Amino acid sequence: MNRRRFIAGVAGGLVALPAAGPAGLVAWAQAQTQAQTQPSTPAPPQSSARETGSLALFVPAGGGGGGGLERLAQAIDMSLREAGLVADPVTAYHPGNAAGGFVQFVDRERGRTDLLMVCGIGMAGVAVMQHLPVNLSDLTPIACLITENLVLAVSVDSPFRSLGDLLSAMRQQPEAVSFVGSSLGSTDHLLVGMLARHVGISGRLVGYHPYVGGVGAADAAARGAAVGVVGSLGDILPEVNVGRLRALAISSSQRLPGVAVPTFAEHGVDIRLANWRGVFAPPGIGADSQADLVRLMERMVAGPAWRAKLFQYNWQSSLRTGEDFARFVREESDRVRSQISALGLI
Numbered sequence: 001m002n003r004r005r006f007i008a009g010v011a012g013g014l015v016a017l018p019a020a021g022p023a024g025l026v027a028w029a030q031a032q033t034q035a036q037t038q039p040s041t042p043a044p045p046q047s048s049a050r051e052t053g054s055l056a057l058f059v060p061a062g063g064g065g066g067g068g069l070e071r072l073a074q075a076i077d078m079s080l081r082e083a084g085l086v087a088d089p090v091t092a093y094h095p096g097n098a099a100g101g102f103v104q105f106v107d108r109e110r111g112r113t114d115l116l117m118v119c120g121i122g123m124a125g126v127a128v129m130q131h132l133p134v135n136l137s138d139l140t141p142i143a144c145l146i147t148e149n150l151v152l153a154v155s156v157d158s159p160f161r162s163l164g165d166l167l168s169a170m171r172q173q174p175e176a177v178s179f180v181g182s183s184l185g186s187t188d189h190l191l192v193g194m195l196a197r198h199v200g201i202s203g204r205l206v207g208y209h210p211y212v213g214g215v216g217a218a219d220a221a222a223r224g225a226a227v228g229v230v231g232s233l234g235d236i237l238p239e240v241n242v243g244r245l246r247a248l249a250i251s252s253s254q255r256l257p258g259v260a261v262p263t264f265a266e267h268g269v270d271i272r273l274a275n276w277r278g279v280f281a282p283p284g285i286g287a288d289s290q291a292d293l294v295r296l297m298e299r300m301v302a303g304p305a306w307r308a309k310l311f312q313y314n315w316q317s318s319l320r321t322g323e324d325f326a327r328f329v330r331e332e333s334d335r336v337r338s339q340i341s342a343l344g345l346i
Contacts, residue, residue, distance in 0.1 A: 055080065055296075056090045057279075058109075058117045060101030061183065067215040068148065068182075068232045072277050073118045075309040076145075082305035085296060097212050098123065098183045099130045106134045109282040113289040116142060120277030124333040125185025128340050136329050139280035140290055143297035144320040144328065146310070147274045150191055150251040151236040151261060154228050155221055156243055163248040163267045166228065170206060171199040178207030180221055181230040182214035185340060187275040188230040191251065193343030194271050202344035218245060232275060233259065234313045256314060276318055276332075278325070294321045 057073045073091050080086040094101030098119075105117050117139065127135040152163070160166040170177045174196070181188030189210070193203035207226075211217040214231055221229035222244040229236070229245070237259070239245040247261040251273040255263060264271040281293055300306055301319055310317055320328050340346055 054088070054090075054114050055086045056092060056115045058101075058105060058115060059091065059093045060105060060117060060119055060123070061094060061096070061098035061212050068235055068275075069118050069120075069277065071234055071313065072146065075306070075313070076118070076279070076300070079300050079303060079306040079309060080296075083300055083303040085299055098126050099132055102126065103132055103134055106138050106283060110284040112282050113285045113293070116279040116281055116293065118277065118279055120144075120275060121332050121336060122182060122186035122188075122275060124329075124336040125187070125190060125340060126183045127185070127333075128337050129183075129185030129189075129346060136280070136333055138283055140283055140285050141325045141329055142279045142281055142290065142293045142321070143301075144276055144278035144318050144325050145297070145301065146278070146315040147276045147318040148232040148234065148313075148315060149256065150187060150230055150273055150275060151233050151240075151247050152191065152195075152228055152230050152249050152264075153218070153221065153236050153240065153245040153247045155224050156246050157224070158227070158246065160227070160248075161246075163264070163269065166248065167195065167199050167269075169227075170195065170201070174199075174201050174205040175207070177228070178209065178226045179228045179230060180209045180211060180217040180226040182217065183210050183212070184208070185336075185345070186210070186214075187273060188214065188217075189345065190336070190339055190343065191230050191271065191273055193339070193345050194273070195269075197343055198269055198271070204344050221245060234315075237314070259314065274316075278318075278320075297321065 057076060059069045059073050061069065070093070077089045077091055080089055102119070102123055109115055124136050126132070154160050154166065160169065166177070179192045181192070183189070189208055192206055192208050196203040196206045209226060211220070214235060217229050217231055218235055218239045220226055222239055233250065236245060236247060240247045249264045249267055249269070250256065250259065250261040251271055252263055253265070253272050255261070279297065281290065298321065301317065309315070
């Protein structure tokens with residue numbers, strides 16, 4: 001079949017991905033059943049993608065519901081196929097929250113050289129907000145691939161016709177204004193905190209309800225279950241185009257071509273925030289395997305299939321690899337930790 005996907009995890013656990021083929025899937029399922037009664041042990045190093053032509057992509061949250069990380073995983077899958085770099089990638093999803101998927105990826109997949117986790121800066125905030133024992137620096141950095149802009153939107157029936165209207169309500173009665181978005185500590189959550197700081201209140205005074213992987217957040221706002229939603233342009237724009245949401249502002253430094261959404265700066269609000277995403281390997285894979293995976297991503301982004309995905313989703317190409325990416329991850333993690341504290345979100 002063109003695309004093999006399976007919902008990953010038993011009792012909230014991370015997948016141990018099969019090597020290939022239907023027989024591998026059966027063996028994997030049987031192993032998962034047995035694993036429930038046995039203590040987990042680190043997976044031994046496996047054959048690298050360069051040797052077997054296999055590669056698995058892991059999405060730590062979303063459960064196959066169509067969120068931004070899943071969209072990126074699908075784009076990587078298709079681009080690798082069309083470029084002839086990997087014959088049959090497998091994509092798996094952790095059915096629980098991002099924190100659980102992240103921790104178990106680090107703990108259980110050490111040494112796997114045929115496995116990449118799709119995540120981004122939002123995971124740094126998740127680690128801080130939820131006091132995780134791991135952070136992005138525990139992973140093996142492979143490549144930062146894209147940057148996404150964030151959009152603040154309300155239901156098309158909302159009484160808030162502009163960003164100014166919404167900010168006035170936050171200033172006067174913050175407890176009555178609630179938002180939905182991705183995980184606690186994500187860039188969606190940070191943007192809400194920045195709005196709170198702009199009107200002079202603590203971020204903890206503003207209601208924020210996280211959705212796993214951001215899946216369902218836009219629909220909740222469209223139904224009136226929250227005053228506003230923050231999400232990536234790729235998540236929000238389809239709902240705007242069908243007339244369910246009204247976009248108030250976008251976090252880019254200037255208006256994007258073909259996107260009729262004003263920037264926060266146009267409203268006099270100094271918010272410029274981007275959500276970068278990429279791929280990481282488990283810890284302990286070794287320098288040679290890391291270099292092989294970096295070269296794989298570099299070859300992928302040079303192809304026409306990947307460039308078409310950038311255009312389709314209004315993504316900005318943000319390729320960083322090697323030590324440059326590792327340094328960037330450390331700096332970004334420190335920045336997010338400081339922002340979360342300064343915005344009063346913890």
